[in-house]
Amino acid sequence: MNQRRRTFLKTSVLGTAAAAAGLRPGFGPGHASAATASDELPRGLTFVTLRNNGDASLGIKTDRGIVDVRAAEAAFKLRAPTTIDAVLQGRGELKALPRLVERAAGRPNLVLAEDTVKFGPCVTNPEKIICVGLNYRKHAAETGNPVPKTPILFNKYNNALAGHKSVIRVSEEPTEKVDYEVELVIVIGRVARNVSEADALSSVFGYCVGNDLSARDLQQRTSQWMIGKSLDGFAPIGPYLVTADQVPDPNALALDTKVNGEVRQSSNTSDMVYTCKQLVAYASKMFTLRPGDLIFTGTPEGVIAGYPKDKQVWLKAGDRLTNRIERLGELAFTLG
Numbered sequence: 001m002n003q004r005r006r007t008f009l010k011t012s013v014l015g016t017a018a019a020a021a022g023l024r025p026g027f028g029p030g031h032a033s034a035a036t037a038s039d040e041l042p043r044g045l046t047f048v049t050l051r052n053n054g055d056a057s058l059g060i061k062t063d064r065g066i067v068d069v070r071a072a073e074a075a076f077k078l079r080a081p082t083t084i085d086a087v088l089q090g091r092g093e094l095k096a097l098p099r100l101v102e103r104a105a106g107r108p109n110l111v112l113a114e115d116t117v118k119f120g121p122c123v124t125n126p127e128k129i130i131c132v133g134l135n136y137r138k139h140a141a142e143t144g145n146p147v148p149k150t151p152i153l154f155n156k157y158n159n160a161l162a163g164h165k166s167v168i169r170v171s172e173e174p175t176e177k178v179d180y181e182v183e184l185v186i187v188i189g190r191v192a193r194n195v196s197e198a199d200a201l202s203s204v205f206g207y208c209v210g211n212d213l214s215a216r217d218l219q220q221r222t223s224q225w226m227i228g229k230s231l232d233g234f235a236p237i238g239p240y241l242v243t244a245d246q247v248p249d250p251n252a253l254a255l256d257t258k259v260n261g262e263v264r265q266s267s268n269t270s271d272m273v274y275t276c277k278q279l280v281a282y283a284s285k286m287f288t289l290r291p292g293d294l295i296f297t298g299t300p301e302g303v304i305a306g307y308p309k310d311k312q313v314w315l316k317a318g319d320r321l322t323n324r325i326e327r328l329g330e331l332a333f334t335l336g
Helices: 016-021 069-076 084-088 096-104 137-142 197-203 276-286
Strands: 046-052 055-061 066-068 129-133 152-156 182-188 204-211 241-243 254-259 262-268 294-296 320-325 329-335
Touching: 046 066, 046 084, 055 069, 055 084, 055 096, 066 069, 066 096, 069 096, 182 254, 182 276, 182 320, 197 204, 197 276, 204 320, 204 329, 276 294
Parallel strands: 129 294
Antiparallel strands: 046 055, 046 241, 055 066, 129 152, 182 204, 182 294, 204 241, 254 262, 254 320, 320 329
């Protein structure tokens, strides 16, 4: 039987033993609701990618720290997936993940302090990275563009992926005009083709924080935006991949950008021109969406390109950026 069709049963990890151990998954209360028999995707879990000497493995965020899933699987042998790609592709026993988290309560060596973890991109191998341009009303206005009559889609590639606390080497790239763009990122969890808006969010695995870093001089060189968007490391995402059930309304989330501690963007996903369900439905009419595909949903106002030309101070090596989205945590990285 396809693992994706198996019921993802939540176990007592969300019950007494795990709560007492401080290992409740997620960010706060309310994640202990039981899954129904019709559920196929993981619920109530917050995933991370752990990096160790270039190797990527799975972690699960808890109140006490991050459970090292690969180490826990080696100890308990429950056939759980040990990478985020395996989770997204339905390989391994998904229902074993909560049990691994529960058992880790008794093995402190399996729970890592978050400040000691080296993070990779929270999704490591998307088939497609789809981006949406000018999808916030105030952002379109600040750049002097009309609100798009249909979603503007462009792409990045996997070379652009970077993780939380990465150093992104902008000084090595052929650009002098690097800009920030905080974005809500949709992570697809089920194959979707020609889905309706009403059904679109049922295809979503979860959400994460992203930054659509942009080399404006390259972006504006031609009518195609790709070269300004796909430089190495220009799609940092993470640190967390939060399952969709923990985000009841993705179009009601506060989000912001800080550069060296100064707030540059501060808005809400309610200002999107096209909502998350509209974007998933629209994209699915153009091509098949597959588990692990990413949709960067656009950025709000406050980008450098929206400033008057005499006040545009572009990003440079040494700048520290943080991007925060409500319910999803804070992504931080440095430019080098």
